[in-house]
Each structure stands twice: as C-alpha cells, then as structure tokens.
Amino acid sequence: MPGPPILTSPPKASPGDRVAVLSPSFAAPGFAPAVHEQAMARLADLTGLTPVEYPTTRRLGASARDRAADLNSAFADPEMRAVLATIGGEDQITVVPHLDPTLILSDPKPFLGYSDNTNLLCWLWTHGVAGFYGGSTQVHLGPGPHVDEVHARSLRAALLTGERLEVTDPDESEDVGRDWLDPRALHEFGDREATEPWEWAGPPKSVTGRTWGGCIDVLQWILTAGRFPADPSVLSGGILLLETSEELIPATEFGWIVRSLGERGLLEAVDAVVVARPPASSLEVRPTKQACAAHRQEQRDVAIETIGRYNPDAVVVVGVPFGHTRPQWILPYGGSMTVDGVSRRIWADYA
Template identity: 65%
Template structure:
C-alpha cells in the first residue's frame, strides 16, 4: 500500500448502531463470562451502541474456518458498523486465508484489536482499509472498577468523534490485573506503579505518517508467512511496535528490530513509536528495580538498532498502546504526528 494512497476510513458511529463483538483468536468470553458481560454492560452505558455476539464469540476451541465465517458475516452485514475483538491469542494467522476480501472492501467498517489482531489489521491495511490498534473488550472494558479515562477517550474518538488527541502519559501502569475467575476481577485494578518519562531519540524534527506495525511476535509470524508489506509500501510511515505478555527478552527484541532493518523497513519509515512493555505476570513478578531494568533494556536495543538503520527517524519509546493498562487505542493506517523537539505524540482519529 503506497504511502501516497489514502487508506479508507470507515464512517463514524452513532448511538444505536450495531457492533460485532468477535473472538478472532481466543474466545475469552467463554473462559470468563462474568468479565465479558460486565464489558458489554459498560460498552452500552458509555457509548449507546448495540453489541452483537456471533456463534464463536464465546466458543472455546472454535476452528479457524468458523471464526473466519463469523468475521465474514460481520463484514457482509450492512447493519454492523464496527467490529471489536474481545482479545488476542496466538493462532489468528490461520484465520486470515479464509476471509473474504471483497466483503471487507465493499463496506469498510471500523476494526479494533491488538496483539494477535495484528494479523487482521495488517490484512485490512493491505486492502487499503484503516483500523485501530488496541481496544480488547475483555481486557480494557470488563475488568476493574471502571474503564480507564485514556482508553475511553480514545475509544470515543475512534468510534464517534474523530479529531486529534495528544497521547499523554497516564502516570500509572499495570502489567496484569486480578484473575478473571475471581470476584476481584470485576471491582479491582491490578497492582499499578508510577510510570517513567517516555524516551525520545533521533533528530529534533516533526514527522507525520500513516501507521503500520503491531506486536513483535506476530510480525515475526507474518514475515515467515510472507505477509509483510514491502519497504516501498511503508515509505514515510510511522512504525508502531509492542511486545506481548509473553515478555520477550531484550535480546529477542533486538533480533526482531534488526531483521526489520535488514528487510529495509526501518530505512523507509519517518518515525517509530514503541509501547511500554509488560515485564511481569501472574507467574513471574520481578522486584521493581528489575522491572525497570527490563523495560530500559528493551528501550536501549530499539534505539540502538534504529540509529544503525535510520538515524533520521524520530523515535519515542514508552507510549502505553500495547499490553499494559491503561491503554491508548491508536490509529492503524491513520496518522500519528511525532514532535521530536516538543516531545509530543498526536494521533488523528479521523
């Protein structure tokens, strides 16, 4: 998709519109229905939208073909105006071959998801359709005492109002919340800690570009499946990158970023935004100083590799649009503006 070609943006929604709630990867609503049902109540209360579930939304172990059939049904239904993924997973790459490109292209709809949904966002991007990175209903709408303010602001901008938002540091972050199968999941956040300032590198200049990228672990799979866009198609873009709850070490992140450099992608982009990485989980909880070291190590390898392949790119590391909470939803195929002097990140939700 050449950078000069404007990607199609779906029409914004209004209260009363129907939105598909789908599980293109893992059917988290079937695993933790109480969290899902609270997410749906909050979605209705905060947006006035009408959530529509499909046969595989709650079906654990649904086949790739069945999940694709639900996606195709949503793409083909003119009364469905957006598709919200409940969560990510690890096998969505097997769903993509069963999707109907003509249905998606005939009536572009807002699609929102992250992590394994990098597969779907990349597929839509290849069709000339913009989407949004972020917005898992099971992670960001259902758990805890309420929806985080920054998440709700970007959700409303993506679905309803459009316009520009300056992405601000919410000041606190959690890597994971209470176990979804406990009563605490519905009323408590996870353990939150104060955030550190975002790290900037590259020249003190302003750059604007359409975004492409996603989860490192999924981009790795896309590369092996030969589904990545060419460097020419990414000329002038803003690359968005983040790592998953699998907490890959900095050495892996270095290899992934280096491989993007060798492919020519890093040389093509105008800027790079890397999300704050999760560095703890229910199973692994390093002490605070070690968590800070792990985040810093990932930041360092990204900046070092970028300086090798494109020292003119503006780089910002730490923006919470990935696997931590609170989460900003950001444009995928829409534009982000980076100001390397003022150190601001502005997203356009038009």
C-alpha cells in the same frame, strides 16, 4: 516503486448502531463470562452502541474457519458499523486465509484489536482499510472498578467522533490485572505503579504519517508467512508502531526482531518509530520491581540503538502507553499520527 498505499478510513458509528464483538483468536468470554458481560454493559454505556455477539464469541476451541465465518458475516452485515475483538491469542494467522476481502471493501468498517489481532489489522491494511490498534473488551473494558479515561476517550474517538487527541502518559501502569476468575477482577485493578518518562531519540523534527506495525511477536509471523508487500517503500514517510506481549521476550530477542525489520528495509522507510511501554510481568511471572525496571530499560536501550543504526534520521520515542499495558491508548492503524521530536508530544487522528 509502489509507494504508500491509499487507505480508506471507515465511517464512524452513531449512537444506537450495532457493533460486532468477536473472538478472532482466543474466546476469552467463554472462559470468564462475568468479565465479558461487564465489558458489554460498559461498552454500551460509554458509546451508546449495541454490542452483538456471534456464534464463536464465547466458543472455546472454535475452528479457524468458524471464526473467519463470523468475521466475514460481521463485515458483510450492513447493520454492523464496527467490529471489536474481545482479546488476542496466538493462532489468528490461521484465520486470515479464510477471510473474504470483497466484503470489507464493499462496506468498510472500523476494526479494533491488538496483540494477535495484528494479523487482521495488517490484512485490512494491505487491502486498503485502516483500523485501530487496541480496544480489547475483555482486558480494557470488563475488569476493574471503571474504564480508564484515556482508554474511554480513544475508544469514543475511534468509534464515534473521529477527533484528534494528544496521546499523553496516565502516570501509572499495570502489566496484568486480577485473575478473571477471581471475583475481585470485576471491581479492582491490578497492581499499578508509576510510569517512567518517555525516552526520545533521533533528530528534533516533527513527523506526520500513516501507521503500521503492532505486536512484534506477531509481526515476525506475518513477515515469515509472506503477508506483507515485498517492497518496503509502502511504508515511506510512515510511522512504525512496535510493542511486545505478555510472553515477555528478552530485550536481546526484541533487538533481533527489530534488526530483522532493519534488514528488510522497513526501518529505513519510515520517518518515526513509536515503541510501547513493555510488560515485564504476567500472572505466571512476577519479577521484582527492580527486575521489571531493568527489563524495560534494556528494551528501551536496544530499541533506540537498533533503530538508530538503520535509520538515524527517524524520530524515536519509547514508553508510550499502548499495546499490552493499562491504561491503554487505542491508536490509529493506517490512520495518521504526529510524532513531534521538537516539543516531544504525540497526537493521534481518529478520523
């Protein structure tokens, strides 16, 4: 049995270093440049780093080969000390085959992204390099009157300090902000509401382990494409991260995918599962508050029931603010987290 992989945690950047800002999926900066430019200014102000764009960062409709060429170039450039994704999308699975693993292994550097960037994070993970789940510049840095404090803290920890932080609830959340083409997007948040308490299940024990997972919509594509080790023991003792996208899949479909992870042996292998607070609305779909609350409760119930069926010994927590939510915590991907079912607290190690 292969057991868990040995992962490299890339070194941190220092103020004044250059970091690549790329669009491995959708080139959102080409669609809404004002939000992107505010994001670049805020990234520099928050970190002291110099963001560098590549040819396809703003190029709408760029081919998979061209986007991969920019990724390969950024990972190969010794002056680039991190790589950040502007946003996700839905076709990064076609970019991954064009990536060169020798480049990331010769000079590992942190990669930050979520949603469709689950493809790239998983590819890095399978090649032995840890990353960070979260950090879309177009979603969490550019819009609104300021950057949320929990996002800023975890961003600096991921890029610069490598400290250990407690993951806390910010007590408010939004699924979607203002339309990027609306001038208010630059100085107003979306409609925020109070969060619900996290729901815990499983035994009262503390688990520390390396993370894997991501956007469940994308994980099923990765597994279908055969881009994850066949032996589930690679997740032994680990922590599974699960979240859903703005596609707003029903709780039933979420449960089917989690069930498939169980049949694959992945749920049994891990010692803890962290499920994000799911989005329940989008720019196009605006349910009532009651309907949104019902959607979240249904997904919580399905998550706890399905995970418990396959692994009753796993510590489970549902409602954590990562993934498709704001404020957003950036979390280690392949790095270490502690999920304490006794104190009902979570810590993330950004080393």
